[in-house]
Amino acid sequence: xxxxxxxxxxxxxxxxxxxxxxxxxxxxxxxxxxxxxxxxxxxxxxxxxxxxxxxxxxxxxxxxxxxxxxxxxxxxxxxxxxxxxxxxxxxxxxxxxxxxxxxxxxxxxxxxxxxxxxxxxxxxxxxxxxxxxxxxxxxxxxxxxxxxxxxxxxxxxxxxxxxxxxxxxxxxxxxxxxxxxxxxxxxxxxxxxxxxxxxxxxxxxxxxxxxxxxxxxxxxxxxxxxxxxxxxxxxxxxxxxxxxxxxxxxxxxxxxxxxxxxxxxxxxxxxxxxxxxxxxxxxxxxxxxxxxxxxxxxxxxxxxxxxxxxxxxxxxxxxxxxxxxxxxxxxxxxxxxxxxxxxxxxxxxxxxxxxxxxxxxxxxxxxxxxxxxxxxxxxxxxxxxxxxxxxxxxxxxxxxxxxxxxxxxxxxxxxxxxxxxxxxxxxxxxxxxxxxxxxxxxxxxxxxxxxxxxxxxxxxxxxxxxxxxxxxxxxxxxxxxxxxxxxxxxxxxxxxxxxxxxxxxxxxxxxxxxxxxxxxxxxxxxxxxxxxxxxxxxxxxxxxxxxxxxxxxxxxxxxxxxxxxxxxxxxxxxxxxxxxxxxxxxxxxxxxxxxxxxxxxxxxxxxxxxxxxxxxxxxxxxxxxxxxxxxxxxxxxxxxxxxxxxxxxxxxxxxxxxxxxxxxxxxxxxxxxxxxxxxxxxxxxxxxxxxxxxxxxxxxxxxxxxxxxxxxxxxxxxxxxxxxxxxxxxxxxxxxxxxxxxxxxxxxxxxxxxxxxxxxxxxxxxxxxxxxxxxxxxxxxxxxxxxx
Numbered sequence: 104x105x106x107x108x109x110x111x112x113x114x115x116x117x118x119x120x121x122x123x124x125x126x127x128x129x130x131x132x133x134x135x136x137x138x139x140x141x142x143x144x145x146x147x148x149x150x151x152x153x154x155x156x157x158x159x160x161x162x163x164x165x166x167x168x169x170x171x172x173x174x175x176x177x178x179x180x181x182x183x184x185x186x187x188x189x190x191x192x193x194x195x196x197x198x199x200x201x202x203x204x205x206x207x208x209x210x211x212x213x214x215x216x217x218x219x220x221x222x223x224x225x226x227x228x229x230x231x232x233x234x235x236x237x238x239x240x241x242x243x244x245x246x247x248x249x250x251x252x253x254x255x256x257x258x259x260x261x262x263x264x265x266x267x268x269x270x271x272x273x274x275x276x277x278x279x280x281x282x283x284x285x286x287x288x289x290x291x292x293x294x295x296x297x298x299x300x301x302x303x304x305x306x307x308x309x310x311x312x313x314x315x316x317x318x319x320x321x322x323x324x325x326x327x328x329x330x331x332x333x334x335x336x337x338x339x340x341x342x343x344x345x346x347x348x349x350x351x352x353x354x355x356x357x358x359x360x361x362x363x364x365x366x367x368x369x370x371x372x373x374x375x376x377x378x379x380x381x382x383x384x385x386x387x388x389x390x391x392x393x394x395x396x397x398x399x400x401x402x403x404x405x406x407x408x409x410x411x412x413x414x415x416x417x418x419x420x421x422x423x424x425x426x427x428x429x430x431x432x433x434x435x436x437x438x439x440x441x442x443x444x445x446x447x448x449x450x451x452x453x454x455x456x457x458x459x460x461x462x463x464x465x466x467x468x469x470x471x472x473x474x475x476x477x478x479x480x481x482x483x484x485x486x487x488x489x490x491x492x493x494x495x496x497x498x499x500x501x502x503x504x505x506x507x508x509x510x511x512x513x514x515x516x517x518x519x520x521x522x523x524x525x526x527x528x529x530x531x532x533x534x535x536x537x538x539x540x541x542x543x544x545x546x547x548x549x550x551x552x553x554x555x556x557x558x559x560x561x562x563x564x565x566x567x568x569x570x571x572x573x574x575x576x577x578x579x580x581x582x583x584x585x586x587x588x589x590x591x592x593x594x595x596x597x598x599x600x601x602x603x604x605x606x607x608x609x610x611x612x613x614x615x616x617x618x619x620x621x622x623x624x625x626x627x628x629x630x631x632x633x634x635x636x637x638x639x640x641x642x643x644x645x646x647x648x649x650x651x652x653x654x655x656x657x658x659x660x661x662x663x664x665x666x667x668x669x670x671x672x673x674x675x676x677x678x679x680x681x682x683x684x685x686x687x688x689x690x691x692x693x694x695x696x697x698x699x700x701x702x703x704x705x706x707x708x709x710x711x712x713x714x715x716x717x718x719x720x721x722x723x724x725x726x727x728x729x730x731x732x733x734x735x736x737x738x739x740x741x742x743x744x745x746x747x748x749x750x751x752x753x754x755x756x757x758x759x760x761x762x763x764x765x766x767x768x769x770x771x772x773x774x775x776x777x778x779x780x781x782x783x784x785x786x787x788x789x790x791x792x793x794x795x796x797x798x799x800x801x802x803x804x805x806x807x808x809x810x811x812x813x814x815x816x817x818x819x820x821x822x823x824x825x826x827x828x829x830x831x832x833x834x835x836x837x838x839x840x841x842x843x844x845x846x847x848x849x850x851x852x853x854x855x856x857x858x859x860x861x862x863x864x865x866x867x868x869x870x871x872x873x874x875x876x877x878x879x880x881x882x883x884x885x886x887x888x889x890x891x
Contacts, residue, residue: 520545645691681719
């Protein structure tokens with residue numbers, strides 16, 4: 104993991120360059136005179152190169168390809184449409200002509216026919232049958248026109264195709280033919296000029312047509328993106344040059360707007376390639392500086408032009424050194440690896456000597472390295488995607504120490520803040536100002552986020568951090584007399600405000616991914632209204648009260664020696680949940696005074712008692728409690744023996760009884776927190792049995808319990824020291840003594856204990872037992888009052 108960190112960091116560190124003039128800032132006085140030791144070309148700044156390239160690309164016109172197949176399909180559809188229209192015209196025209204001829208024939212031959220009414224009826228029936236057949240043909244043709252060409256055949260179309268139900272004068276054949284040819288010609292003209300899908304942002308374009316390139320303006324080309332706008336534009340053109348009739352012009356425009364499809368399609372790749380080609384030809388040099396030429400005088404204000412010269416000189420010196428000293432890319436990479444190894448080594452040394460738990464915890468150690476790599480990755484991303492932008496203060500460097508503090512610990516977060524600042528500064532030309540700002544804000548964020556117990560801390564940090572960011576930046580500029588940029592304040596404010604929110608949002612994902620418990624999770628688990636704890640209070644009320652008592656003791660002990668008090672308290676809440684399955688077998692829940700163990704053999708009793716550990720672990724896993732909480736269930740008993748049932752077994756079976764058969768399965772406490780709970784659990788139970796308790800008796804009992812656990816080796820696997828054990832005992836004493844205090848006997852208490860009610864008139868002062876000294880004092884007062 105460490106090797107991976109070093110290699111990745113080395114590969115993404117900035118490219119090789121000499122860092123000589125990093126303290127020469129634009130707008131600030133030059134700290135010293137600079138005379139060029141060599142002749143070199145002046146390189147434009149990255150901002151200037153970007154600007155020049157963008158300006159050169161503005162002259163590149165968007166390139167469109169002309170698609171001839173689109174035009175051919177449109178012509179084909181046009182011919183098909185008018186073929187359908189001609190068929191409808193022919194059917195309608197033939198019908199009315201046939202009907203007219205039939206009526207003339209009947210009129211002329213009415214007298215010569217022997218049965219004129221019968222003949223007339225026969226002729227009309229034949230005509231009607233023909234009309235029905237033609238009606239179906241017309242309906243089919245009109246439906247084809249509507250569906251295939253998306254045209255609505257309203258009453259205006261009657262002028263072209265005619266009608267069956269009434270005789271109507273249609274456009275003459277020649278005029279219809281002219282109408283068709285006109286539209287066909289206009290369709291061809293529009294395609295030749297070009298049709299695009301949109302032209303709102305188009306001023307001028309290049310059209311590629313069969314290898315030839317034609318330049319067109321937006322006035323020449325048409326757009327079909329807005330059908331209504333197209334009809335308005337072409338209506339005037341048709342009226343003035345082609346079709347005078349209003350209804351025919353409306354029909355023609357509808358046909359064109361539906362048949363026209365974009366035949367000019369934007370070619371993004373060709374346009375991009377041409378822009379890149381033009382941009383690549385933009386010169387990156389603006390001149391040259393000859394050897395021994397003065398670049399800037401001491402105390403002279405540094406301009407952008409001077410800064411460009413200094414940057415170019417740095418590159419020249421780096422190039423010269425590479426050739427003169429025989430440096431290579433490999434040696435540069437090796438140098439990076441060495442530097443990164445030293446920086447990371449500082450962190451590793453701290454972890455090894457001062458936070459050994461993290462060193463031996465693979466998850467937390469890997470997470471620490473990942474979070475340390477985070478600022479390096481952020482710098483790399485910003486340099487890659489925003490190479491010409493000065494947005495260093497927008498990078499959330501404090502994010503890494505915040506997450507380290509909440510997930511690993513505040514001491515690790517403190518060192519992580521310094522290491523992150525070193526990495527960030529070294530990746531930005533050894534920028535001391537950036538290093539100092541990152542260090543101060545990083546350490547502040549560690550202090551503010553070290554113990555998150557409510558959401559107000561996130562809000563407070565989001566308000567305070569931007570203020571400190573801006574104050575530090577202003578102070579550094581004031582000290583160095585450099586120009587203060589407004590965007591630095593803006594970036595720092597955004598960074599400071601969003602970093603705590605982002606850290607809090609990422610916290611959940613890191614917790615789940617690495618299965619690490621934080622104070623936020625512990626606070627959620629400490630809710631006594633959680634279903635499992637409510638069930639414990641109902642099914643095993645004695646155990647629940649014992650749990651609360653142990654939690655109070657353990658918290659005091661943890662605070663006394665600087666252990667995790669919150670983890671200790673929450674671990675206590677769940678340490679005896681296994682007892683709720685058989686609560687009646689534990690003394691604190693035997694409210695009826697009946698001891699179930701009287702009916703069991705000692706070995707069976709011991710088995711029932713130890714079973715609550717296994718059941719508790721099983722329940723905790725089903726509830727998906729964190730492993731740190733589950734550890735409290737077996738470790739608060741360790742491998743201690745159940746002395747009561749062991750001695751009972753010895754009495755019944757003799758000295759051949761193996762004490763290991765009466766031990767809890769363990770393991771022994773592995774942390775200070777579980778060790779504290781082991782003492783508190785035993786002390787809370789044992790001190791409840793003291794008759795006539797006094798502070799000295801309580802103190803002796805707690806000491807005896809602690810010594811017994813220590814002598815039996817229960818603390819061998821946790822790092823509790825003798826000094827810490829003494830502090831824990833001292834912290835327990837006032838809490839236990841307070842819970843065992845006595846009260847005076849209340850008036851009528853004897854009757855109340857029998858369940859009998861006591862009236863107020865029955866209560867007399869003589870029933871109250873008071874201190875003899877106080878009684879004599881009262882008598883003296885009464886005597887003095889009588890004498891007066």
